[in-house]
Amino acid sequence: xxxxxxxxxxxxxxxxxxxxxxxxxxxxxxxxxxxxxxxxxxxxxxxxxxxxxxxxxxxxxxxxxxxxxxxxxxxxxxxxxxxxxxxxxxxxxxxxxxxxxxxxxxxxxxxxxxxxxxxxxxxxxxxxxxxxxxxxxxxxxxxxxxxxxxxxxxxxxxxxxxxxxxxxxxxxxxxxxxxxxxxxxxxxxxxxxxxxxxxxxxxxxxxxxxxxxxxxxxxxxxxxxxxxxxxxxxxxxxxxxxxxxxxxxxxxxxxxxxxxxxxxxxxxxxxxxxxxxxxxxxxxxxxxxxxxxxxxxxxxxxxxxxxxxxx
Numbered sequence: 001x002x003x004x005x006x007x008x009x010x011x012x013x014x015x016x017x018x019x020x021x022x023x024x025x026x027x028x029x030x031x032x033x034x035x036x037x038x039x040x041x042x043x044x045x046x047x048x049x050x051x052x053x054x055x056x057x058x059x060x061x062x063x064x065x066x067x068x069x070x071x072x073x074x075x076x077x078x079x080x081x082x083x084x085x086x087x088x089x090x091x092x093x094x095x096x097x098x099x100x101x102x103x104x105x106x107x108x109x110x111x112x113x114x115x116x117x118x119x120x121x122x123x124x125x126x127x128x129x130x131x132x133x134x135x136x137x138x139x140x141x142x143x144x145x146x147x148x149x150x151x152x153x154x155x156x157x158x159x160x161x162x163x164x165x166x167x168x169x170x171x172x173x174x175x176x177x178x179x180x181x182x183x184x185x186x187x188x189x190x191x192x193x194x195x196x197x198x199x200x201x202x203x204x205x206x207x208x209x210x211x212x213x214x215x216x217x218x219x220x221x222x223x224x225x226x227x228x229x230x231x232x233x234x235x236x237x238x239x240x241x242x243x244x245x246x247x248x249x250x251x252x253x254x255x256x257x258x259x260x261x262x263x264x265x266x267x268x269x270x271x272x273x274x275x276x277x278x279x280x281x282x283x284x285x286x287x288x289x290x291x292x293x294x295x296x297x298x299x300x301x302x303x304x305x306x307x308x309x310x311x
Contacts, residue, residue: 001169001184002271007252008183009139011170011193012154013057013235014203015161016142017211019150020053021204028054028210028234032145038076045122048083055128056142057234058215062128063137064113064222065090075144078137084115084125086133086222093224096253097281102292105285108223132216132232134224158183167192185256190269194260197248198267210234212248212262214241226251226288255287259295266299 020028026035029052033039041049047062055061064085066073073082088108098105115125143154150157155172162170167189175182200208214231216238226249231241239247246262255272270290276282 001186002256002273003173003175003182003252003254004185004190004256004271005182005252005254007190007250007256007258008158008185009235010248010250010258011161011183011185011190011235012139012158014193014197014211015158016053016057016146016154017203017207017234018161019146019152019157021207023149026149028052028057028207032056032141036145036148039079043122047122047125047127048079051128051141053142053145054210054215054234056138056145058132058232059134059138060129060132060215060219060232061138061141062126062131063135063141064133065092065135065137073137073140075141078141081117082137083117084113084120084131085117086113086115086131087111088223090133090135090223092135096276099277099280099283099285101283101285102289104227105288106225106228108221126220129215130219131222132219133222134232162189162193165192165196185271187269187271190256190258190271191267194258194267194269197260198262198265200262212238212246214238217241226284249288249291251284251288253282253284255283257287257291259291261299264299266295 017028020026031050031052033041033049051061062084063078063082065087066078066082066085088111093107146152146154146157159171167185170183170185170189173182173184196202203211211234214233216231226237231238233248236248236250239245239249247259248262249257249259251257254276255270257270260267270287272283272287
């Protein structure tokens with residue numbers, strides 16, 4: 001069992017979509033202002049009015065990091081002051097050193113946000129869907145949205161999906177040194193989840209399609225990007241954002257890397273029991289590099305098999 005960190009985003013996004021599929025008269029494209037009672041805007045040019053759960057899960061809602069870098073900041077506080085706070089690199093990637101094993105992983109230039117909430121005119125702020133910023137604020141907003149929709153916390157929704165799939169070693173654990181609850185899992189459990197993604201048997205077809213596609217093709221990027229050619233879907237990196245393949249992955253801070261190729265049916269989950277080298281930093285990039293070196297030769301050897309294969 002390891003801390004999977006941000007690799008859990010793929011699982012949590014799927015769990016949220018699974019729950020939304022059960023709701024009445026709400027989809028991921030519904031503006032959250034229609035069902036979150038505190039999400040109120042008065043200026044017709046306020047870009048927050050159009051934010052949807054789809055934007056939150058693809059991290060394109062326009063919100064950035066808290067200027068005070070407060071892990072406990074709740075969703076209403078984020079709504080009030082964190083829109084377009086796009087300082088780079090994101091502070092979350094400055095807590096621990098990060099090994100840039102290949103030089104392909106980017107975190108953005110060292111600069112302050114080009115926008116300031118309350119000072120930048122509303123008409124000049126980026127619109128939802130037009131900016132990508134990798135941060136935890138989106139997930140706290142999404143947690144508030146799914147709580148309102150389902151009456152369940154994000155951890156409960158995710159745990160319910162994990163339990164339904166038979167993922168017996170996946171659960172949230174409070175780790176204060178990492179800012180609060182973190183998901184624990186194993187390679188075997190993550191592969192159970194990836195197999196269900198390949199089967200496409202738990203989401204509505206239109207929801208599955210939205211989960212798979214890149215939502216960042218028209219977005220300007222700020223901060224972290226796992227690979228310069230990748231886009232971002234919902235909770236996962238889209239390896240072919242403009243078509244050509246349907247490959248998704250979700251890299252965690254300590255190197256956990258679930259990957260699925262939805263066309264070939266190939267999938268695997270890489271975990272690192274020791275994901276932090278005191279001399280080199282966290283090993284995210286090394287895990288992505290392993291995929292780059294190992295996957296394509298293996299896929300070529302397997303060919304276009306229709307069978308589901310675990311690596």
